[in-house]
Amino acid sequence: MKVKLKVKRTDPGTGETSYSRYQIDTVESTTLLDALIQVREYEDGTLALRCSCRSAICGSCAMRVDGRARLACRAKVIAITRGNQEHEITVEPMGNMPVIKDLVTDMELFWSKIRQVKPYLQPEGPEPEGEYRVPNEAMLDLTHTMNCIMCGACVSDCTVLEVDKNFIAPAALAKAYRFVGDPRDAHQVERLRQYSEYGGIWDCTRCNMCVEVCPKGVAPMNRILQLREMAIEAGITNNAGSRHTKIFTKSIEDGGRLNEVWMLPGSVGMFNVPRLVKEAPGALKMLRAGKLPLSQMIPPGAPGSHKISGMDRVKNVIRKSAALKPKKAEVVSDGA
Amino acid sequence: MALKYAFWPGCVSKGAAPELYVSTNRVAQALGIELVELDTATCTGAGVIQEQNPEMGDALNARTFAMAQQLGLPLMNICSTCQGIESMVQDKLAKHPDYLAKVNDILADEGLHYTPDLEIKNFLWVLVEDFGLDRLKSMVTRPLTGLKLGPFYGCYILRPSEILGMDEHPDRNKYLEMVIEAVGAEPVDYEGKKKCCGFPLLTINRDNSLKQAGNHIHEAQDLGADALVSPCPLCHLNLDAQQPAAKQVTHYNIDLPILHLPQMIGLAIGIEPKDMRLDHHVVSTKKLLSKLPAPAATASR
Numbered sequence: 001m002k003v004k005l006k007v008k009r010t011d012p013g014t015g016e017t018s019y020s021r022y023q024i025d026t027v028e029s030t031t032l033l034d035a036l037i038q039v040r041e042y043e044d045g046t047l048a049l050r051c052s053c054r055s056a057i058c059g060s061c062a063m064r065v066d067g068r069a070r071l072a073c074r075a076k077v078i079a080i081t082r083g084n085q086e087h088e089i090t091v092e093p094m095g096n097m098p099v100i101k102d103l104v105t106d107m108e109l110f111w112s113k114i115r116q117v118k119p120y121l122q123p124e125g126p127e128p129e130g131e132y133r134v135p136n137e138a139m140l141d142l143t144h145t146m147n148c149i150m151c152g153a154c155v156s157d158c159t160v161l162e163v164d165k166n167f168i169a170p171a172a173l174a175k176a177y178r179f180v181g182d183p184r185d186a187h188q189v190e191r192l193r194q195y196s197e198y199g200g201i202w203d204c205t206r207c208n209m210c211v212e213v214c215p216k217g218v219a220p221m222n223r224i225l226q227l228r229e230m231a232i233e234a235g236i237t238n239n240a241g242s243r244h245t246k247i248f249t250k251s252i253e254d255g256g257r258l259n260e261v262w263m264l265p266g267s268v269g270m271f272n273v274p275r276l277v278k279e280a281p282g283a284l285k286m287l288r289a290g291k292l293p294l295s296q297m298i299p300p301g302a303p304g305s306h307k308i309s310g311m312d313r314v315k316n317v318i319r320k321s322a323a324l325k326p327k328k329a330e331v332v333s334d335g336a
Numbered sequence: 337m338a339l340k341y342a343f344w345p346g347c348v349s350k351g352a353a354p355e356l357y358v359s360t361n362r363v364a365q366a367l368g369i370e371l372v373e374l375d376t377a378t379c380t381g382a383g384v385i386q387e388q389n390p391e392m393g394d395a396l397n398a399r400t401f402a403m404a405q406q407l408g409l410p411l412m413n414i415c416s417t418c419q420g421i422e423s424m425v426q427d428k429l430a431k432h433p434d435y436l437a438k439v440n441d442i443l444a445d446e447g448l449h450y451t452p453d454l455e456i457k458n459f460l461w462v463l464v465e466d467f468g469l470d471r472l473k474s475m476v477t478r479p480l481t482g483l484k485l486g487p488f489y490g491c492y493i494l495r496p497s498e499i500l501g502m503d504e505h506p507d508r509n510k511y512l513e514m515v516i517e518a519v520g521a522e523p524v525d526y527e528g529k530k531k532c533c534g535f536p537l538l539t540i541n542r543d544n545s546l547k548q549a550g551n552h553i554h555e556a557q558d559l560g561a562d563a564l565v566s567p568c569p570l571c572h573l574n575l576d577a578q579q580p581a582a583k584q585v586t587h588y589n590i591d592l593p594i595l596h597l598p599q600m601i602g603l604a605i606g607i608e609p610k611d612m613r614l615d616h617h618v619v620s621t622k623k624l625l626s627k628l629p630a631p632a633a634t635a636s637r
Binding site: 067159160162163164167198202203205206207208209211212219225228229232240241244245246248249251252256257258259260263264267268275278281282285286289290291292293296308309310313314316317318320321322323324325 | 347348350351352353354375376377378379381382383384385386387388389390391392394395396399420435438439442443445446491492494495496497527531532534536537538539540541542543544545547548551577578580581613616617618
């Protein structure tokens, strides 16, 4: 089976980019990595790519395939083209990172983010004589994050990192969850406080891109959402993100549907005058276009606020849903 | 075949984007799609309630699903975010029967019960899979020929693909382009079409949110787009209502109308723009409308 490849090239000397086109023979089991190695060995020895295990374990061969980050060793060409020989597979280096040459990116940004979250256990108190013992169920939830092979696919396609390099980004925040969720770690609140700062958990836009591209099921965004829940529970709520969650939830508890008018002051702070002034022209434009509903002018919870009918039934469901929360696993005290 | 759905309009179409509610109802009527509105259903939580209280979100969504099942109808939404959250909850409840049983115990107080086999579809999916593009084409009286329209999906109708029925319907990530072509316009291919509009960050990190919106608008406009079209009203809010602010933050000279999906359909089947409140956008749609041909004489829908 013939396969067409269009590979983005970057000249390390000049930084100039171009595309090289190749057509090679493959078989049904050929992965994209096999195909690229075949190109390098037999067609064009100047093509640079990074790879090692060829088994989706080492995390070396992440690259963009038809616009989406994935491991080249885990993608069969026939699955990419859906058997269409006219489909030209576009192969590019990962995004959000500088390119060293062709498909090889500089991962320093990735590692700097990982270091930023202190990716190691910080236990306190005397060390046990034997091992630390934790119940299985406490670790089960962390197995997703332990599957991370540091390939960088999620960082490559993170839509927030595209506009703000300060964002800690998905891989490191998933790693952060692994330590906050570990019952042996003694710095959970301190960690949650650090991760709640600018660039941290609240700066994720929840676009699911990292969940989609992660080849190992880590689902970094879901870990970020768990961190948000834990941060709120730990009382770290003096930030726009958790205030937004709070006013949003209150709006539903009060009226069943979102009161959009109060989301902004509820999130940025009622007395955050500079920010509210900044929003005023936009609010006026929306008002003029008939996009600020008068029914929502009364804040959620205040007398006369907007409600759907049958709120008593909604409140019953909300009240009873509290019993659905899973019980938390606790550290078993060391036997020593 | 007559199509009939339990209709979840979402919070935004009943709030800051009333033009979506009006245009959906108008277009559904013209297409012969019957909508039974669930007016006592609640917000899906949009992923925000889920940050603090996923269980509350699960119970409220299951309640909405059960309401549709009580009517014996599939559920239609008009918001990518609603679709994503509803699919996510549906997936979770289907995978955890014990948990579902507890949720159903709560719903039993109102005589409701959810069985995890409900069909939940965004209007975009309804158009392609149930209504049919050929049927839509046959109803086009004002083909949008000559217009270049940029699709803007909204994250949650695309990702995570494994819970959004992409195995069964692998083209769901191409439907917007297909619909744009069906009404005679040319889809603009640009990188931003499947990215995030930035709306969830608007109150949390304004600059990042507006940069995301501004970048996508600029990219599409640069490639010659006359407008963007979206099945998600949250995207619409950031791309339309926040466009002047995005212009200030990015310094891009952007001025691009943003259409709700039903508005685009309505224009093509001859519905008057004012009947779909196209004059109630922040970014003026006048320039776009001036490029439209007059509807054919038979177009009095």
